[in-house]
Amino acid sequence: MDSSNADLLNDVPFVPQAWFRSWALDPSGFRRYWDRHVAEGIVAREVLEETGAWLIESDGNDAPTAEVYLEARKAFLLDESGIDGGHWLLGLVRPITPEEVQVRPGAILHHDASLCLADYEVELTLADCLNVSIEGEPEVAVGAIRKGVTLFLTADAGGATALVSDYIFDDRYDEDREDEDGRTIDTFIAVGCSQSPAGVVQALLPFTLRYATQPRLAGAVVHLTFDAEGKLAAVTA
Structure with a gap:
C-alpha cells in the first residue's frame, strides 16, 4: 500500500481482516500505540456492502465511546489509513x-464522583443495565461505556480500566496504576450491588482482612458504627 502500485488492489473483491479493528484481539478502549493486534484472513466485498464499514471521527480522547458501540454491533471499524483513494472500500x-452515541442506563444503583482514579475527572455510575444506540439504529446492550466524564458500568463490567485512562505517565506505561484502578472499580461495583450494610462492609474490606489469617481476631465479633454521612464513627468489640 505504500508503493506507487497501491491502486492495483482497488478492484480486488476482498480486503484483509487486518484493515479493521479486531474486537477479539483488541477490544474497545484506550490503545497503547505499541500494542496493536491484527486479525488474519480476508473479508469479501459483498459482506462489507451488506454490513458497511465505519470510521470514527474524533479529535479528543472520547473515541472509546464510539468503539464500545461498534464492538457491541460487531461492526467493521476501519483501522488502516494507507488505502489508495480510489479503493472501493472507501465508498x-x-x-x-x-x-x-446515546447512552440509556437502566435503574441507577450507585454513583461516586470522588474516587481517586488515574483520570481524576471520571465519575462512576452503576446501572442494572446499559443500552446504547445512534439515531435511526436499534439499541444494543453493553457492559460498560464512557460518555464524557461519566463511566457507566453494569455488575458484570469488571475493572473496565481501558475506558479510564491510557496510563501513560512520564512516557511510560504505569501497570501498577492500572491494577489499582481496576481494584477501585471492582470495589465500587461490589458496593453498589450490595443489598445491606454488611454487604457493603464486606466489599470494602482490604485483602488482609478478607483472606489472610489474623490470630488476634479469632472468634471476635466487631461492631462498626457509622454516622449520618456514612463515615466510620466507632469500632467496638
Missing part, C-alpha cells in the same frame, strides 16, 4: 462521532 465507509 462504503460511514463516519461516526462519539457525540452521536
Whole structure:
C-alpha cells in the first residue's frame, strides 16, 4: 500500500481482516500505540456492502465511546489509513462521532464522583443495565461505556480500566496504576450491588482482612458504627 502500485488492489473483491479493528484481539478502549493486534484472513466485498464499514471521527480522547458501540454491533471499524483513494472500500465507509452515541442506563444503583482514579475527572455510575444506540439504529446492550466524564458500568463490567485512562505517565506505561484502578472499580461495583450494610462492609474490606489469617481476631465479633454521612464513627468489640 505504500508503493506507487497501491491502486492495483482497488478492484480486488476482498480486503484483509487486518484493515479493521479486531474486537477479539483488541477490544474497545484506550490503545497503547505499541500494542496493536491484527486479525488474519480476508473479508469479501459483498459482506462489507451488506454490513458497511465505519470510521470514527474524533479529535479528543472520547473515541472509546464510539468503539464500545461498534464492538457491541460487531461492526467493521476501519483501522488502516494507507488505502489508495480510489479503493472501493472507501465508498462504503460511514463516519461516526462519539457525540452521536446515546447512552440509556437502566435503574441507577450507585454513583461516586470522588474516587481517586488515574483520570481524576471520571465519575462512576452503576446501572442494572446499559443500552446504547445512534439515531435511526436499534439499541444494543453493553457492559460498560464512557460518555464524557461519566463511566457507566453494569455488575458484570469488571475493572473496565481501558475506558479510564491510557496510563501513560512520564512516557511510560504505569501497570501498577492500572491494577489499582481496576481494584477501585471492582470495589465500587461490589458496593453498589450490595443489598445491606454488611454487604457493603464486606466489599470494602482490604485483602488482609478478607483472606489472610489474623490470630488476634479469632472468634471476635466487631461492631462498626457509622454516622449520618456514612463515615466510620466507632469500632467496638
